Amino acid sequence: MGTTIGKVFDLTVKKFPNKEAIYDVRKNVRLTYKEWNEQVNRLANALLKEGVKKGERVSTFLFNTEELGTAYFACAKIGAVFNPINFRLMSEEVAFILADAAPKVVLFEKALEPVIASIENRFPAISFWYIDQDVPDYANSYHDQLEAASSKLVQVEVEENDLYAIMYTSGTTGRPKGVMHSHRNMIEQSLLVIAAEKLEAVDVGLVTAPMFHCAELHCAFLPRVHSGCCNVILHQFHPKKVLELISQEKITKFFAAPTMWNMLLQEDLTGYNLESLKLGLYGAAPMAPSLVHACHNRLGISLVQAYGMTEMGPAITFLSEGDQLRKVGSAGQACLNHDVRVVRTREDGPSDPDDILPPGEPGEIIVQGSCMMLGYFGREEATEKALYKGWYHSGDIGYMDEEGYLFVNDRVDDMIISGGENIYPREVEDVLHAHAGVLDVAVVGQPDDRWGETVTAFVVKKDSALTEQELDDYCKISDQLANYKRPRKYVFCEALPRNASGKIQKYILRKQLEELFNQGASVEKTQ
Numbered sequence: 053m054g055t056t057i058g059k060v061f062d063l064t065v066k067k068f069p070n071k072e073a074i075y076d077v078r079k080n081v082r083l084t085y086k087e088w089n090e091q092v093n094r095l096a097n098a099l100l101k102e103g104v105k106k107g108e109r110v111s112t113f114l115f116n117t118e119e120l121g122t123a124y125f126a127c128a129k130i131g132a133v134f135n136p137i138n139f140r141l142m143s144e145e146v147a148f149i150l151a152d153a154a155p156k157v158v159l160f161e162k163a164l165e166p167v168i169a170s171i172e173n174r175f176p177a178i179s180f181w182y183i184d185q186d187v188p189d190y191a192n193s194y195h196d197q198l199e200a201a202s203s204k205l206v207q208v209e210v211e212e213n214d215l216y217a218i219m220y221t222s223g224t225t226g227r228p229k230g231v232m233h234s235h236r237n238m239i240e241q242s243l244l245v246i247a248a249e250k251l252e253a254v255d256v257g258l259v260t261a262p263m264f265h266c267a268e269l270h271c272a273f274l275p276r277v278h279s280g281c282c283n284v285i286l287h288q289f290h291p292k293k294v295l296e297l298i299s300q301e302k303i304t305k306f307f308a309a310p311t312m313w314n315m316l317l318q319e320d321l322t323g324y325n326l327e328s329l330k331l332g333l334y335g336a337a338p339m340a341p342s343l344v345h346a347c348h349n350r351l352g353i354s355l356v357q358a359y360g361m362t363e364m365g366p367a368i369t370f371l372s373e374g375d376q377l378r379k380v381g382s383a384g385q386a387c388l389n390h391d392v393r394v395v396r397t398r399e400d401g402p403s404d405p406d407d408i409l410p411p412g413e414p415g416e417i418i419v420q421g422s423c424m425m426l427g428y429f430g431r432e433e434a435t436e437k438a439l440y441k442g443w444y445h446s447g448d449i450g451y452m453d454e455e456g457y458l459f460v461n462d463r464v465d466d467m468i469i470s471g472g473e474n475i476y477p478r479e480v481e482d483v484l485h486a487h488a489g490v491l492d493v494a495v496v497g498q499p500d501d502r503w504g505e506t507v508t509a510f511v512v513k514k515d516s517a518l519t520e521q522e523l524d525d526y527c528k529i530s531d532q533l534a535n536y537k538r539p540r541k542y543v544f545c546e547a548l549p550r551n552a553s554g555k556i557q558k559y560i561l562r563k564q565l566e567e568l569f570n571q572g573a574s575v576e577k578t579q
Contacts, residue, residue, distance in 0.1 A: 054212030056235040058129035065089040068280040076118035078287040090203040095126035097201040106131030109155035113137045113164050115287050116263045119183045131210040134217040136264035140534040143170045212236040218429050221362040230429030231362045240422040241365040244387045245275040248370045253280035258306035260286045266366045267335050272307040291315045295324045302328040309336045309472025311503050317346050329353050336472035344376045359383035365423035369458050382457045390421030394452050402440035414451045414461050418443040468497035470505050475537045483533045489515035494548050494556045509539040510561050
């Protein structure tokens with residue numbers, strides 16, 4: 053059988069049966085590992101009764117909840133493939149994933165019910181399970197299903213190299229691709245984090261970043277369960293509530309994007325006892341030196357940065373506490389059992405893994421390691437390109453310094469990272485292009501002190517009467533664009549700069565945006 057995620061959970065339950073495992077803040081429910089295991093087993097049996105077979109998908113469309121964590125391990129025990137869906141997505145974005153992954157069961161909650169209600173009739177083969185009260189007519193009660201199931205699990209043979217999860221990430225075309233990981237992949241990832249964070253069973257972790265994200269799921273939640281820690285689950289991030297929980301629950305460690313750390317520091321910290329907090333893990337973007345200092349001085353914690361991507365689980369490098377200021381701006385050094393290279397980019401195909409560039413020279417970041425994905429679900433051509441010669445080609449541009457520390461410069465695909473979320477410009481451009489008053493559009497990221505980057509759209513008008521407010525309203529009502537992807541600024545222009553092949557030269561747009569910012573020009577003045 054080997055080591056599987058289900059086996060990891062069982063071993064923790066055996067070792068710490070009476071230790072508190074999770075505290076769901078929204079429901080005010082606390083469970084020991086023994087009690088939680090009973091819930092996990094009941095859900096696993098309920099899924100089997102529903103007809104979920106090994107290798108078939110179970111999706112969750114949830115905020116941070118105990119039910120998401122329970123589904124995670126229930127799927128692992130019976131060999132079902134776990135598929136967490138981003139709760140920020142709109143109906144058509146969710147519909148695409150459901151059509152692509154074809155899950156047998158979807159768990160969802162009240163806050164997201166309108167999205168499911170608008171598309172559920174298009175998926176008659178899916179059984180929708182509702183985790184809250186007042187169950188919609190088209191759905192089943194999650195809790196009724198559990199109550200009717202046994203807590204004694206029916207054994208299913210699961211191997212360590214079996215597919216464990218499909219996690220969707222946007223691609224260069226703007227359509228998401230399902231990243232496939234095995235049980236072994238993510239156990240390796242968990243072990244890396246346990247070593248980097250020095251996790252122990254006495255630690256109490258706070259789940260405040262989204263659990264659908266591999267950063268929280270694989271670099272925080274799973275390693276804590278693996279180590280026998282307690283996970284305090286906060287439904288959604290709120291700085292004041294985070295500070296209250298640190299004080300009340302004696303939180304020792306948690307993961308957050310730099311934006312979230314910055315939001316915590318904007319609060320009045322007097323009145324909160326933060327002495328228990330020892331370490332903060334962050335990722336998605338480098339942290340400014342001033343913010344690192346502020347976290348040390350005001351929160352009294354150590355910091356560890358992780359850099360990576362969904363295709364690698366995600367972490368491929370760590371920047372330790374001792375290097376936070378000495379190597380400011382760096383993504384750190386390669387994780388254990390990982391080889392990270394910077395290679396020369398090629399216009400005629402994937403970069404050659406052996407064409408390694410010298411220190412200081414920028415090129416494509418590629419990586420090989422024990423946590424590498426199995427491939428993209430149903431996308432053989434994309435998989436072959438991404439895993440050329442056995443290396444994952446990230447599409448990120450960076451360089452190595454003389455000491456082997458990685459620095460990330462830019463993204464080949466012009467990805468925007470806002471509040472720790474990846475936004476691909478093509479997704480936003482496609483929505484705006486559909487507006488009758490838009491002739492041409494290009495989307496870029498603008499640096500932002502709070503969010504890291506915000507989305508800015510350069511628009512060529514077809515209709516001279518078109519306004520920023522009209523475009524903003526159009527995006528708000530779109531069922532194809534999550535709110536966090538919506539442009540926060542619009543710049544109207546006569547034409548977009550293009551090269552000889554017709555490709556938009558976005559570096560020119562970024563330069564124009566920087567000039568407008570330096571001149572103090574408002575968006576209204578550019579209209």
